[in-house]
Amino acid sequence: MYAFEYFAPKNLQEATKAFNSFNDSKWLAGGMTLIPSMKLRMNAPSALIDLSSIEQLKGISIKNNILSIGAMTIHADVANSLDVINSLPALASLASGIGDPQVRNRGTIGGSIANNDPAADYPSAILGLKSKIITSKKEIDAGNFFNGFFSTSLDTDELIVKINFQIPESAIYLKFANPVSRYAIVGIFLSKYHDEVRVAVTGAASCVFRVNELEEGLFHDFCSSVVDKTDYGITNLNDDIHANSEYRRYLIKVMIKKAISILQKK
Amino acid sequence: MRISLTINGNPVSEDVDNRTLLADFIRNTLGLTGTHVGCDTSQCGCCVVHLNGEAIKSCTMLAVAANNSEITTIEGLSNSEDLSAMQESFRRNHALQCGYCTPGVIMSAVDLLKNNPKPTEEEVRDALEGNLCRCTGYHNIIKAILDVSKAG
Numbered sequence: 242m243y244a245f246e247y248f249a250p251k252n253l254q255e256a257t258k259a260f261n262s263f264n265d266s267k268w269l270a271g272g273m274t275l276i277p278s279m280k281l282r283m284n285a286p287s288a289l290i291d292l293s294s295i296e297q298l299k300g301i302s303i304k305n306n307i308l309s310i311g312a313m314t315i316h317a318d319v320a321n322s323l324d325v326i327n328s329l330p331a332l333a334s335l336a337s338g339i340g341d342p343q344v345r346n347r348g349t350i351g352g353s354i355a356n357n358d359p360a361a362d363y364p365s366a367i368l369g370l371k372s373k374i375i376t377s378k379k380e381i382d383a384g385n386f387f388n389g390f391f392s393t394s395l396d397t398d399e400l401i402v403k404i405n406f407q408i409p410e411s412a413i414y415l416k417f418a419n420p421v422s423r424y425a426i427v428g429i430f431l432s433k434y435h436d437e438v439r440v441a442v443t444g445a446a447s448c449v450f451r452v453n454e455l456e457e458g459l460f461h462d463f464c465s466s467v468v469d470k471t472d473y474g475i476t477n478l479n480d481d482i483h484a485n486s487e488y489r490r491y492l493i494k495v496m497i498k499k500a501i502s503i504l505q506k507k
Numbered sequence: 508m509r510i511s512l513t514i515n516g517n518p519v520s521e522d523v524d525n526r527t528l529l530a531d532f533i534r535n536t537l538g539l540t541g542t543h544v545g546c547d548t549s550q551c552g553c554c555v556v557h558l559n560g561e562a563i564k565s566c567t568m569l570a571v572a573a574n575n576s577e578i579t580t581i582e583g584l585s586n587s588e589d590l591s592a593m594q595e596s597f598r599r600n601h602a603l604q605c606g607y608c609t610p611g612v613i614m615s616a617v618d619l620l621k622n623n624p625k626p627t628e629e630e631v632r633d634a635l636e637g638n639l640c641r642c643t644g645y646h647n648i649i650k651a652i653l654d655v656s657k658a659g
Contacts, residue, residue: 289525289569
């Protein structure tokens with residue numbers, strides 16, 4: 242790891258000021274990706290701005306059917322929060338399956354979505370639910386947040402403050418995990434609202450995506466046979482040592498059908 | 508940067524390079540070599556310690572980020588010459604062979620029982636997701652943890 246300056250500001254103003262006083266600063270959230278990538282010298286920022294002392298970025302609350310989760314809330318807190326378990330159990334279940342217990346005690350929701358790893362779990366919940374990302378500069382609608390491979394619409398000095406999820410009627414997250422890394426080979430987030438059905442897929446391509454063609458059909462007829470009947474034309478799936486693209490294509494179909502049948506029984 | 512923290516109940520204050528990992532700080536600066544570094548890539552769990560009461564991988568955290576925290580390492584589990592209940596159960600159940608992964612496994616196991624005092628076997632196996640043992644095949648580790656849970 243190369244040398245860097247380190248700051249642990251107490252509020253957003255101090256954080257932004259510290260960030261902008263160096264050419265090549267990086268935000269440090271839980272560090273579960275950044276620290277390993279710095280060890281490998283794939284990342285060598287001149288300064289790290291550690292967000293862990295900013296209380297404003299932590300915590301979970303519910304108001305008017307909106308579940309708000311602070312960016313620096315760790316996965317273990319989301320998994321164990323009674324507010325999350327009662328209002329959006331699919332999200333608690335997703336958080337409880339990230340990495341391992343030690344990773345869940347450090348990794349954060351804000352860090353995960355800002356990193357936008359193509360096989361991370363949280364991005365599928367952001368797209369698979371009606372959600373908004375509240376940053377230090379603006380509000381970003383979920384649909385405009387993820388830009389592609391490890392890329393988001395955040396400015397370099399922009400910071401996620403919290404994520405607001407509109408609570409659905411029902412939702413489910415299913416993951417076919419790599420047995421070693423626990424990253425998703427395919428992960429499906431399916432949600433039902435009174436006016437919309439959403440299906441988001443992670444792990445399968447270079448970036449999380451929604452299956453719009455299928456959502457429309459499922460909204461009119463929430464039944465697994467719709468999956469067989471719909472031509473949702475997914476292309477450019479990942480083809481790697483873990484699974485080839487045909488295998489992923491098949492998994493997507495099987496897992497969406499399984500998710501539908503589980504939600505039907507609820 | 509100068510950091511101050513409590514380790515196994517003892518306050519320490521030391522100058523560290525910003526890039527020093529917590530695991531290296533514990534081993535090299537504080538001389539507590541019970542915390543091991545196996546893979547150095549957050550996979551194996553040999554370096555697990557408790558940070559403010561929660562199990563974390565100390566090879567994937569900066570020492571400077573542990574400023575003002577409370578850390579417990581394997582050396583802090585027992586204050587006397589006697590083994591702690593978990594250590595004793597590992598000894599009795601032959602839950603280790605080479606012993607390299609053992610400090611991390613025990614720190615994870617203690618964390619599990621703190622949060623879930625009566626886990627099922629499946630929950631114990633899930634809780635050990637982040638710890639690799641290349642000798643035992645895990646069966647005796649699971650037995651040792653369940654024994655402590657039953658006795659507690």
